[in-house]
Amino acid sequence: METIITVLVGVLVMVAVYLLLSRNFLRIILGSAILSHAIHLLLLAMGGLKEGNAPLISEEGSVYSDALPQALILTAIVISFAVTAFLLVLAYRIYRDTGADNLDSMRRDFDD
Amino acid sequence: MTNVLVLPLLVPLLTAVVLIFFRESLVIQRLLSVLAAAGSAAAGIYLLLRVQSEGIVRLDFGGWEPPYGILFVGDSFALLLVSAASVVTALILIFAFSTIGERFEKMYVYPLMLFLLAGVNGSFLTGDIFNLFVCFEVMLLASYALLVLGGRKVQLQEAFTYVTINVLASWFFLLGIAYLYGAAGTLNMAHLAVRVADSGHDPILTVISLIFLIVFSLKAGLLLYFWLPGSYSAPPAAVAALFGALLTKVGIYAMIRLFTLVFTGAPGLTGSIIAVMAGLTLIGGSIGALSSRDIRQIISYNVVIAVGFILVGLAAGNEAALSGSIYYVLHDMVVKAMLFLAGGLMITLTGKTKIGEMSGLLRNYPALGWLFFAAMLSLTGIPPFSGFIGKVLLGEGLIGAEMYVLLTLAFASSLFVLYSLLRIFLNCFMGESIIGPEEQTPLRKRTLLPVAILGVLTLAIGIGADWLAPFVNDAAAGLADPNVYIEAVLGSGGTADR
Numbered sequence: 058m059e060t061i062i063t064v065l066v067g068v069l070v071m072v073a074v075y076l077l078l079s080r081n082f083l084r085i086i087l088g089s090a091i092l093s094h095a096i097h098l099l100l101l102a103m104g105g106l107k108e109g110n111a112p113l114i115s116e117e118g119s120v121y122s123d124a125l126p127q128a129l130i131l132t133a134i135v136i137s138f139a140v141t142a143f144l145l146v147l148a149y150r151i152y153r154d155t156g157a158d159n160l161d162s163m164r165r166d167f168d169d
Numbered sequence: 170m171t172n173v174l175v176l177p178l179l180v181p182l183l184t185a186v187v188l189i190f191f192r193e194s195l196v197i198q199r200l201l202s203v204l205a206a207a208g209s210a211a212a213g214i215y216l217l218l219r220v221q222s223e224g225i226v227r228l229d230f231g232g233w234e235p236p237y238g239i240l241f242v243g244d245s246f247a248l249l250l251v252s253a254a255s256v257v258t259a260l261i262l263i264f265a266f267s268t269i270g271e272r273f274e275k276m277y278v279y280p281l282m283l284f285l286l287a288g289v290n291g292s293f294l295t296g297d298i299f300n301l302f303v304c305f306e307v308m309l310l311a312s313y314a315l316l317v318l319g320g321r322k323v324q325l326q327e328a329f330t331y332v333t334i335n336v337l338a339s340w341f342f343l344l345g346i347a348y349l350y351g352a353a354g355t356l357n358m359a360h361l362a363v364r365v366a367d368s369g370h371d372p373i374l375t376v377i378s379l380i381f382l383i384v385f386s387l388k389a390g391l392l393l394y395f396w397l398p399g400s401y402s403a404p405p406a407a408v409a410a411l412f413g414a415l416l417t418k419v420g421i422y423a424m425i426r427l428f429t430l431v432f433t434g435a436p437g438l439t440g441s442i443i444a445v446m447a448g449l450t451l452i453g454g455s456i457g458a459l460s461s462r463d464i465r466q467i468i469s470y471n472v473v474i475a476v477g478f479i480l481v482g483l484a485a486g487n488e489a490a491l492s493g494s495i496y497y498v499l500h501d502m503v504v505k506a507m508l509f510l511a512g513g514l515m516i517t518l519t520g521k522t523k524i525g526e527m528s529g530l531l532r533n534y535p536a537l538g539w540l541f542f543a544a545m546l547s548l549t550g551i552p553p554f555s556g557f558i559g560k561v562l563l564g565e566g567l568i569g570a571e572m573y574v575l576l577t578l579a580f581a582s583s584l585f586v587l588y589s590l591l592r593i594f595l596n597c598f599m600g601e602s603i604i605g606p607e608e609q610t611p612l613r614k615r616t617l618l619p620v621a622i623l624g625v626l627t628l629a630i631g632i633g634a635d636w637l638a639p640f641v642n643d644a645a646a647g648l649a650d651p652n653v654y655i656e657a658v659l660g661s662g663g664t665a666d667r
Contacts (some may be wrong), residue, residue, distance in 0.1 A: 077337070082329070089336050096343045103351030126350070129299055133343055136306045140336050143313055147332060150317075151325045163326055 062102040069095035080159040082148040086141060093137040097130045174228040174241045176212035177251045177290035178304075181205045185283035195274055202279035203262045209290060210255035217248040217640060225647070225657035227296065235296070235658050236360035242296035242658055245644035246495060250293045250422055253502045256626070257414045258286045264510055264619040265407035268517065273405070276318055282411060284311035292419045296658060298349070299356045301423060302342050305388070309335050312416060315408045316400060324403045331400040338387040345380040352377060359658035362431045362651055378432035378439055385427070389420025391480055392446040394473045398457060401472065402465030406513020409465065413472050414506035418498055421476060425483050425494065429648040430655075444484035444575055450477030451578045455585035462523045464597075467589050468505075468512045471548065474582050475501045481572075481579050482563050490566020492645035496637075497559030500630055504547045504555065507623035508590075511541045514620070515597060518610050524593055529602030533609045536617055538598040540624050545590040547627045549583050555630035 069091055076088030104126030148158075157163035184205035191197045220226060225244045229235060243251075262282060269278060288308025295301050313335075317328045350356060352373050353364040365374055383393070390397045401412050428439060454473030461467050479501065482494030514537055519527045531538040547554035560583065567576040630637060647653045 085333060089333065089340070092337070092340050093343075096340050096347060099344065100347040100350070103347045125356075126347075129346070129350075132299075132303060136303070136339075139310060140306075140313075140332075140339070143310065144329075144332055144336065147313075147317060147325065147328060150320070151329060154320070154322060154325060160329075163329070 058106045059102050062098055062106065066095045066099045066102065069098070080161050082151070082158055082160075086144045086148060089144065090137065090141050093133070093141075097133055097137075100126045100130050100133070171226050171228045173212055173216055174226055174243050174294065177209040177255060177294065178241075178287050180208045180212070181283040181290070182287040185280040185287065188280040188283070189277060192275055192277070195271070198274060198279050199262075199266050202283055203259055205283055206255050206259035206262055206286060209286065210252055210259060213248055213252035213255055213290075216243050217245065217252055220245055220248060221639065221643065225654065227658060236355050236357040239300050240296045240357070240658070241294045242359075242654070243294060244647050244654060244657070245640050246426075246647060247293045247422075249495065249499060249640055249644055250418065250502075251290050253499050254289050254293070254415055254418070255286065257502050257506045257623075258282065258411065260619040260622055261407050261410050261414070261506055261510070264410070264616065267613060267616045268513075269405055269407050273318060278315070278318060278408075281311050281315050281318070282408075284308075285315065285411065285415070289415050289419055293422055296358050297356055298358055298361065298427075299346055301358075302339070302346060305342065305419070305423075306339060308416070308419060309339065312412065315411070316404050318408070319405065321403075327400045327403040330396055334387065334396045338384050341380060341387075342384045345377055345384060348373075348377045348380065357658070358426070358430060359655045362433075362655050363659065365431055366433070374432065375438060378428070379442070381427055381432070382424070382439060382442065385420045385424040386446060387420075388417070389424060389480070390417050390450075390473055390476045391420075391424070391443075392450050392453070394450065394453070394476070397473060398461075398466050398469040401469040402463065406510055406517065409513060410506045410509035413469070413509045414502045417472060417476050418502060421479055421498060424480065425491075425648065428483060429486075429491070430651045433651060440484055440486060443480060444572065447477045447480040447484055448575055448578050450474075450480070451582040455582050455589075458585060458589035462525065464512050464515060464522055464524060464593055467524075467593060468508050471508065471586055471589065472505060474586055475505065475548075478563070478579055478582060481575050482566060484575065485563075485566045485570040485572055487566050487569050488645050488649040489562055489569055491648045492641050493559050493561070493563030493566055495641050495644050495648075496562060496630075496634070497556070499637075499641075500547070500555035500559050500627065503623055503626045503630065504544050507540070507544045507620055507627065508548070510620045510623070511537060511544060512593075514612070514616065515541075518612060519604070524596040527597045527603065528600040529598070529604075531598040532602040533604050533606070534612050536621070537612060538594075540617070540620050541590075541598065542594060543624050543627070545587065545594060547631070548590065549587040553628065553631045555627045555634075557631060558634040 073088045073092035076084045104123040107122050152158050184201050188198055188201055228241045230239050285308055288304050291304030292301055295304055313332050317324055353361055355361055355364055387393045401409055454470050454477055457470035458467050479494050479497050482490040516522050521527050547556045550556035550560040
């Protein structure tokens with residue numbers, strides 16, 4: 058199971074890198090959002106995936122899921138949400154003020 | 170009573186939240202914000218004094234004993250930085266009162282500055298690596314908002330680069346944390362140190378340490394500083410001063426903390442990589458500072474040079490070099506704030522930004538000119554100013570570690586610092602005055618006061634180096650011997666149940 062998740066993380070990182078290397082604002086922002094999700098999945102996989110067990114140490118059983126990665130991911134998702142929201146507003150504001158929707162036209166506008 | 174340890178984070182944070190509700194009342198905004206920064210400074214200094222007699226203090230949130238819960242750890246290194254950061258923030262706030270303008274004041278500039286301070290203090294104090302990530306984000310989100318506040322085109326454009334780079338670095342930080350958790354199974358920094366040492370410094374852990382190195386290099390501006398000069402010269406003077414004084418220092422702190430406490434195993438590899446990066450940073454920063462004509466750019470490149478200089482001490486890694494680095498971080502916080510404020514004043518008073526466009530300012534504003542001169546001397550490391558003692562100790566440490574190339578680079582960089590700032594001084598302050606006495610914009614005393622206090626502080630750190638020495642030595646000793654920190658967190662028995 059961990060292997061499949063790791064491959065999925067790899068695919069997501071690939072997509073994210075492709076998007077981040079483009080010049081369009083929206084693609085860059087989507088790229089950063091996808092990268093964050095890839096890393097959240099990785100965090101989950103790093104904690105070890107076990108099926109069907111509550112994150113409790115029961116009296117007799119010794120098999121349990123690690124709850125910590127989930128707490129970490131929850132925090133990271135909130136942060137990623139805030140940052141993505143900020144970036145979207147920033148991109149919109151740049152578009153409204155300068156009419157630029159990608160790095161090339163922003164730079165040209167800046168040089169003038 | 171270790172609850173005091175949370176105050177440097179909590180006081181600015183809560184005050185900032187309260188201030189959001191008093192948007193229209195400038196008096197409350199100003200009064201509470203400066204009180205909050207001063208309060209956090211007082212808590213920092215109080216704890217610093219206490220740590221000298223009692224040893225490292227820690228606060229386990231919710232009573233969860235380490236390694237299970239999140240905790241704050243106050244050792245001399247962290248508390249020195251907390252105190253310095255809070256004092257500098259308070260002075261920058263006072264400067265902002267008379268310069269930043271009502272439009273900014275009503276757009277939550279003070280709450281944002283306090284959020285930034287809360288994030289910075291939290292990063293210094295935390296003993297948990299995930300909590301470090303969270304505090305970094307608190308600080309960075311505040312800095313994003315401060316950078317775009319005012320909404321000038323150049324700010325928006327620089328902000329996009331700055332935010333993207335930092336977001337990317339943050340995700341890599343999280344990636345490093347994920348790997349570290351997978352490899353070591355803990356996030357408590359002291360516990361990590363024990364686990365990493367126990368594993369016999371697994372190669373995987375060295376790879377993870379390199380991920381952290383890249384992350385903190387991006388945040389601190391070590392070699393990966395390409396985003397720094399642009400974004401530090403875009404916002405108004407008070408905000409730029411706050412960035413220049415605090416932001417890179419947090420990256421530097423995290424790097425020093427992690428590489429002296431947790432990843433101590435492969436000093437040959439990481440040490441030499443840091444050494445090369447620091448050397449290149451010194452060269453690149455010097456070239457940038459010489460090639461630029463914009464005052465703000467020159468000052469921003471001086472931030473880069475300082476980052477290289479401080480981390481040279483980490484590369485050498487012995488106690489003398491580390492205490493040199495600590496002195497230099499403290500000194501740099503004060504003097505960079507002073508330099509950014511003085512440079513910002515020059516720009517607001519003349520309305521020009523390039524060094525060829527102004528001249529003879531010394532006639533119009535003698536006090537400002539001599540304060541700038543003092544900041545320059547201090548950065549170059551002329552006694553009795555504060556840069557001197559840091560440079561001497563760092564030099565001693567480098568000779569001890571037999572790193573002569575770095576030693577040469579570090580001290581040559583001082584010359585470039587001197588030259589780049591002297592160029593500003595000679596071009597802008599000396600020469601024919603171009604502004605007549607009747608048409609000059611008046612410079613109010615209360616605007617200049619914070620700059621003057623910063624000047625007094627740099628002089629005090631230089632002259633009172635003996636008085637500061639016990640704290641710095643304690644901090645350096647703690648960094649040189651990670652067991653002090655580990656025992657304070659896990660207890661002497663804590664090392665037994667690994």
